[in-house]
Amino acid sequence: MNQTEIREGFLNPLSSDGQRILHENIDLNSIFDENEKLIEIINRVGHGIMDDDSKIPKSLGELAIKRIEWYFREKNDKKFKINEYSYFFNEDIYENDVVCFHLLAQAIAQQYNTNSREARLFFESQKRIIEERLNRMNTEFRNYIVDNTLDELLNNITTLKWTDLINLISSKKISLEDLLLSGGEIILNEDDFRETFYTEIEDWQERRIESVYNELVGYKVKELILTQIIVQNTEEYLKNIKEKLAIIDIHPKIKKLSEELEKQLKKLTEKYSEFYGSGSGFSNEFDKAEKLMKEAFPPCVLKTIEGVKSGNRNDAIVLFLTSFISYSRLYPQVFKNNENISISDVDPNLDITFNEILPIINEAAENAVPPLFEDQPQEKINIVSKLGFGMHSEPKLENEGETKWYTPMSCEKIKIHLGNLCHPNKACKKIGNPLSYYSMRKWQLKKDGKLNNTSKDSSKKKDKKNK
Amino acid sequence: MVNIFAPATIKERRQYYREEWSEKDLPNFISEELYKREFGFDHYGKGPNDRYKVFKNKDSLKKFMRIKAPFAGYVSVAFYNNPQRRGDWIKSEFVFDVDAKDMPIRSCNCESVCKICLGEALEFVQLLIDTLKTDLGIKNIHLIYSGRGYHVRILDPAIMETESELRGEVVKYVVGANVPENSISLGYTNLFNRRVKRNIFHLTGHETLDGINSKLLKDTIKHRDLLKDNSWGLFKGQIGPIRYKNLLAGMARVNLSMVDAKVSIDLKRILRLPSSLHSKVSMKCVEVKNPETFDPFKYAVPKFVHEREEKNKENVNENKKEK
Incomplete structure (x- = not known):
């Protein structure tokens, strides 16, 4: 066994080295x-945790749970100090850690879906662990291990094209903008960098060329590709385990690990649930169906209701608003539960649909310039169809199922289809779908006790107007 | 003067398809595997509602065009094993659609389209094509004059089987739809700066741009000469850091709306058929062989429009005589 092999496993537990370990x-x-052996290592490389027994993992199972705990706390605990878990970033731990990685994959695949928040915690933690380990290496070693790990991941291909990374780009793990591209190839080594940008860097100092190369490519693109390929492979690995588990019985100790993990996540969520959606898929309280709260609507929805201009009216109201309003009122947890349902499953007499949902859509249609139904009355039918009631002028139970209840557009789609509606505020940056924005804001407003006040205020104003 | 963009009469349409149009005018990329594409037609000028048409070969298409002389003809970007039902999708062209009248910045500020904005649209698609080739290494790119703008139609196998998500990412890169994270002017940052610089020099001050208020617009124009030699730092100093950030965000938005991105991510779109007549404006939809020398008023005007002009001249002369 040589040094190089060991270190590939340190970054990539799925490498041949990792498998061997x-x-x-x-x-x-x-x-x-x-x-x-584990306790001995922790004693040697752990920092400042010896006074607290609970901070020291004593078995591989405990180490595995600490691995998720570390990431969860880093994300959610404002007072978090990384030193408590510094042993994860020390090379001495890596054989134990490789085993933990595989144990966790089994336990999570056993207990949760591959797109659950728990699975995402696992993927994200793997990403962070690689980043943190790299950050703590000295330059020379870092370059060496990155090049070697990357070579193995890419099967030693000499030129990497952006089209080789289509999956990573499609899933937004890597953005094209991060890459330096020339003729379709991704610039990875310094010679190619110098060659490609010859004219741009002609007048630069040698020192600057080197540091810019390192900033843009050496530490950035290479490590980004490396990390994201490993994350993607981890996702596939979990899917494979899940498939196998359908046939094979799970080992009781893995089952125990899943249970312990679930317990620990519950505890952590209760303790640190400062932020909505802080990796906690354990409670549906924040996205249950209840009366609409306009105060929690995202900017794009408010803009649509206030009135959209011609050119955008149809898509904004028929495609975007109709699905947003209906799902946020009736079934805000649609993306979490991942199952297709019909409106009547949650609104059996369509009372809510007629009294609370359609009025808002009609309001938006009326506010549009020009009013949508004036010149395009057929859009009424399209709205009904997007609610899942076929091509009819109003929703009727007997027609339900003729079309599908259209799910809300993601922010990404809105940007492309309805770019002028998208004026993101700070909260938008945390979410990928207006529906999640709504759940998050609702939760925040409730937590701060603002919701009731503003609701009262706005109803007071209305009262005044009416008078 | 005759309005060159006046709609074509049914008589003119028939004349066009009988006397001028030939199936040989179809670009090769369309006539090869023609039978795997869906065709759509608009017979009455109310949108393409005669869809799901399939032609076995050029001859059957020829027959149809001559008999029907449609108001507009369209062909799918998609190839199907069963095009009649849009079934069994194989692959799709990747498209950039630039409509001159929808460009948020155009120095003519005309009502619909004119020589100036069509020229600017052509200049802009050339920039897109350049990025597609030099950065992304994409091949097999065709440029089509659509009648009121341009279609960039890409048949590179590397991208034809990809899904909407990837296409959206490529569009955003190529147009410069995101403000870059670093300020080192290489790669994407350089591309973004070039696009923004171009936008700024095309501003007239009469635009209404999402996220850029009139004061910011005015000041941007006032200080834009600093960008001639890429003095971005000085320019930023004049504008102020917060407004500069707003300007960049607004420009990223402008960049994305220079193209109709919906078209690019749609795998089943139909696009105006090259060689067909755009009856609303009496222009031919034609493949652009050489963008450097292409002039729609030279290469895309059907004969009947010239005849209209001549007739009009005769009428004027006759009127003069009578007087």
């Missing part, structure tokens, strides 16, 4: 037994 070290029956 797993097979040499795995003993499922003992994962919750006290592991003296």
